[in-house]
Amino acid sequence: MIKKSFLKYGLFVLGIMCFSSQAFSAEAMNSCLECHKEKFSQDDAHAKKVVLCVDCHGGNPASLDVSIAMDTSKGFLGKPARADIPKFCARCHSDADYMKRYNPNIPTDQLSKYEVSQHGKLNALGDKKSAVCTSCHNAHNILAANNPASPTYALNVPNTCARCHSDKEYMKEYGIPTNQIDDYKESVHGQALLVKGDRSSPSCKNCHGNHDAGLPRAIYVGNICSQCHALTYDLFSKSPHKSAHDRLGIPECEACHGNHKIMKPSDDMLGTGLGAVCLKCHNPSSKGFKTALAIKNSIEDFKTEIAEAKESTSKAERLGMEVSDAQFDINEANNSLTKARTYIHSFSKEEVASVVGEGKSLAQKALMLAQKAIDKFNFRKKWYSLVILLIFVFSLALYFRIKMLEKK
Amino acid sequence: MDAPKIKDRLIKWVEENYHIEPFKDIVIKKQVPLHEYSAWYYFGGITLFLFIIQIITGILLLFYYKPTEGAAFESVRFIMTKVEFGWLIRSVHAWSANLMIFTVFIHIFSTFFLRSYRPPRELTWITGVFLFFMTLGIGFTGYLLPWNELSFFATKVGTQIAGSVPYVGGFLRTILRGGEEVSDATLGRFFACHIIVLPLCIFAVLGLHLAFVQLQGMSEPLSVKDRQEKKSIPFFPNFLLRDILAWMLALGVLASLAVYLPAELGKKVDPFVSTPAGIKPEWYFLWMFQTLKLIPSKIFIFDGEVIGILGFGVMGFILLILPFIDIWSRKEKKNLFLTLLGIFMLIFMIFMTVWGLIDKGRQ
Numbered sequence: 001m002i003k004k005s006f007l008k009y010g011l012f013v014l015g016i017m018c019f020s021s022q023a024f025s026a027e028a029m030n031s032c033l034e035c036h037k038e039k040f041s042q043d044d045a046h047a048k049k050v051v052l053c054v055d056c057h058g059g060n061p062a063s064l065d066v067s068i069a070m071d072t073s074k075g076f077l078g079k080p081a082r083a084d085i086p087k088f089c090a091r092c093h094s095d096a097d098y099m100k101r102y103n104p105n106i107p108t109d110q111l112s113k114y115e116v117s118q119h120g121k122l123n124a125l126g127d128k129k130s131a132v133c134t135s136c137h138n139a140h141n142i143l144a145a146n147n148p149a150s151p152t153y154a155l156n157v158p159n160t161c162a163r164c165h166s167d168k169e170y171m172k173e174y175g176i177p178t179n180q181i182d183d184y185k186e187s188v189h190g191q192a193l194l195v196k197g198d199r200s201s202p203s204c205k206n207c208h209g210n211h212d213a214g215l216p217r218a219i220y221v222g223n224i225c226s227q228c229h230a231l232t233y234d235l236f237s238k239s240p241h242k243s244a245h246d247r248l249g250i251p252e253c254e255a256c257h258g259n260h261k262i263m264k265p266s267d268d269m270l271g272t273g274l275g276a277v278c279l280k281c282h283n284p285s286s287k288g289f290k291t292a293l294a295i296k297n298s299i300e301d302f303k304t305e306i307a308e309a310k311e312s313t314s315k316a317e318r319l320g321m322e323v324s325d326a327q328f329d330i331n332e333a334n335n336s337l338t339k340a341r342t343y344i345h346s347f348s349k350e351e352v353a354s355v356v357g358e359g360k361s362l363a364q365k366a367l368m369l370a371q372k373a374i375d376k377f378n379f380r381k382k383w384y385s386l387v388i389l390l391i392f393v394f395s396l397a398l399y400f401r402i403k404m405l406e407k408k
Numbered sequence: 409m410d411a412p413k414i415k416d417r418l419i420k421w422v423e424e425n426y427h428i429e430p431f432k433d434i435v436i437k438k439q440v441p442l443h444e445y446s447a448w449y450y451f452g453g454i455t456l457f458l459f460i461i462q463i464i465t466g467i468l469l470l471f472y473y474k475p476t477e478g479a480a481f482e483s484v485r486f487i488m489t490k491v492e493f494g495w496l497i498r499s500v501h502a503w504s505a506n507l508m509i510f511t512v513f514i515h516i517f518s519t520f521f522l523r524s525y526r527p528p529r530e531l532t533w534i535t536g537v538f539l540f541f542m543t544l545g546i547g548f549t550g551y552l553l554p555w556n557e558l559s560f561f562a563t564k565v566g567t568q569i570a571g572s573v574p575y576v577g578g579f580l581r582t583i584l585r586g587g588e589e590v591s592d593a594t595l596g597r598f599f600a601c602h603i604i605v606l607p608l609c610i611f612a613v614l615g616l617h618l619a620f621v622q623l624q625g626m627s628e629p630l631s632v633k634d635r636q637e638k639k640s641i642p643f644f645p646n647f648l649l650r651d652i653l654a655w656m657l658a659l660g661v662l663a664s665l666a667v668y669l670p671a672e673l674g675k676k677v678d679p680f681v682s683t684p685a686g687i688k689p690e691w692y693f694l695w696m697f698q699t700l701k702l703i704p705s706k707i708f709i710f711d712g713e714v715i716g717i718l719g720f721g722v723m724g725f726i727l728l729i730l731p732f733i734d735i736w737s738r739k740e741k742k743n744l745f746l747t748l749l750g751i752f753m754l755i756f757m758i759f760m761t762v763w764g765l766i767d768k769g770r771q
Contacts, residue, residue: 320669320670322485322488322495322670322673324485324489324673381667384664384667388663388664391660391663392660395657398652399653401649402646402649402650402653405645405646406646
């Protein structure tokens with residue numbers, strides 16, 4: 001027993017000694033941390049992959065002597081000039097062969113994209129305020145984009161861009177608006193991303209790019225929106241609007257929906273009433289005006305039919321009737337309404353009418369089922385009255401029979 | 409003109425071939441006391457009537473019901489929407505179940521207040537309490553069968569509570585659920601218990617209960633027992649006709665509820681979503697559920713829920729052995745404290761049930 005315990009104790013002490021010596025040697029290998037420890041966190045993407053200070057800044061981290069450790073003649077690079085940062089990072093990040101060892105799927109085109117970006121172009125022209133890698137990713141304590149604390153995490157991107165782009169003083173010399181973030185926050189995309197936390201909702205980078213961030217050419221804006229709204233853009237591309245927009249140089253989707261402040265579309269945007277975007281281009285005598293009116297009427301008629309079906313279904317449901325089939329049809333009709341709203345982008349009253357027609361038949365079916373349920377309830381009521389009458393008559397007869405029996 | 413002859417011949421044939429004289433005597437000679445509390449006698453009969461309706465409608469539902477996770481909800485929907493009068497059968501089944509449990513409560517409380525369990529009717533009471541427990545069991549197992557959101561999560565919560573019983577809780581929960589979670593296996597065993605196990609047990613115990621009632625007759629309340637002038641009526645046909653009159657009243661109520669408040673289908677369950685807010689058990693378990701919610705999570709070093717469940721267990725056991733521990737009624741005396749305790753219990757149960765019904769908070 002004593003022998004066993006001694007062996008255990010000995011192994012434990014040996015383990016501690018090994019661990020301590022390893023810790024000591026690791027500490028000794030990166031002498032930079034003696035002075036610069038506060039700049040790093042455990043979550044740093046480089047530190048996690050054991051990419052140390054020396055790998056970016058050079059020098060001799062094995063020495064505690066500053067003159068040896070930071071000897072420029074021995075390859076110490078120090079802090080790069082701001083304008084040089086993209087190339088500084090690209091030494092590794094553009095080297096596909098090198099990067100493969102950390103992540104075989106990591107992109108290595110950041111520098112080439114940056115060079116064509118607005119930021120890169122201004123940087124090349126010597127603009128000292130233009131964004132470089134560290135502006136968005138930080139210089140140290142660089143966090144992976146899937147880390148919720150990272151400035152490049154999907155939910156944080158708008159605010160990261162806004163750090164410069166909503167700063168009026170900082171952006172003054174560029175002559176571009178600084179209200180994008182405020183507009184975006186109000187938009188349907190901003191609400192989905194920032195309020196509902198839907199990370200699939202687009203933010204600045206989805207339209208402007210990230211490393212190649214720049215102004216999207218308004219004339220091609222449809223290609224950006226179509227990344228998500230594929231059917232809508234397909235319908236638009238086949239419509240007469242496409243050639244008209246191209247010819248007149250009118251931005252595609254943006255002409256009606258705006259850019260940063262894209263609000264949830266409403267049916268008021270359609271037709272010829274107050275708030276209708278069609279009126280921006282079409283005057284009352286034009287064919288487009290008549291088409292807009294026809295499409296609007298078609299959609300409104302359809303909505304009325306769905307509302308009627310819903311009302312009857314609710315009434316039947318309040319009466320306690322089983323109306324799940326009618327409710328299913330109403331849901332399907334609502335899907336058709338959504339489809340019809342998408343088909344508005346064909347700007348063809350015939351195509352919209354075709355989709356509306358399918359939906360209307362569903363709404364009518366739901367209305368019929370609901371009406372049938374109400375009729376059934378009324379039928380039950382009639383029979384119920386008869387049954388109650390029979391029970392009453394039978395009970396009355398029983399009552400008198402009992403009275404007669406007990407009189408005896 | 410031939411009808412009486414056929415009737416007489418039929419009776420004669422039965423009497424000659426089957427020796428029913430002793431039974432006939434019991435029925436014909438049996439007298440039912442008539443007094444100001446006689447109305448409470450009818451609730452046993454109404455409960456029996458509702459049980460018969462349960463059996464008939466239950467069999468009809470079995471023609472279409474499919475007890476599997478994938479088909480249960482759809483089969484109930486089919487019964488409600490496509491089967492001719494399916495809505496009526498299911499509504500009558502659901503409402504008669506609720507009414508039956510309600511009348512069982514009335515029957516058991518009236519028996520308690522009238523001290524009808526006193527000797528020599530201890531076994532009538534014990535079989536009655538077993539019937540009460542089994543009625544709650546048949547209600548609990550039947551509630552899951554439509555496999556809708558409400559029934560699924562109420563069963564999940566109910567079986568979870570059963571799992572809190574000390575020592576045997578985990579085993580009990582696994583036995584009830586047929587596994588770790590409420591699933592197809594739970595539905596299968598609840599179905600089997602609902603249509604076979606519990607009805608067979610009920611038939612057996614009900615047979616005994618009715619036999620005891622017929623053999624020993626109706627109990628007279630203590631306040632009536634010593635009266636000089638006592639009234640009574642023959643069981644057959646007078647009391648039976650009165651019973652049928654009460655059944656007609658119950659049938660009228662049942663028809664009204666089935667037509668104006670048909671049983672709901674609910675929303676098909678998604679077992680992967682978390683328990684929605686406002687999930688409650690059926691009304692007859694609500695007073696216990698609400699009480700458990702009020703008990704602090706820790707009482708000294710003990711788990712509050714465990715204390716609550718043990719408390720209900722003790723109450724059930726006391727209810728079962730009541731004829732033997734009520735020493736006053738054994739001496740033909742009424743004890744005011746016991747009556748007050750019963751009134752307190754009744755008010756407490758009603759209050760907690762109403763509170764549970766109106767409580768909209770997260771359960």
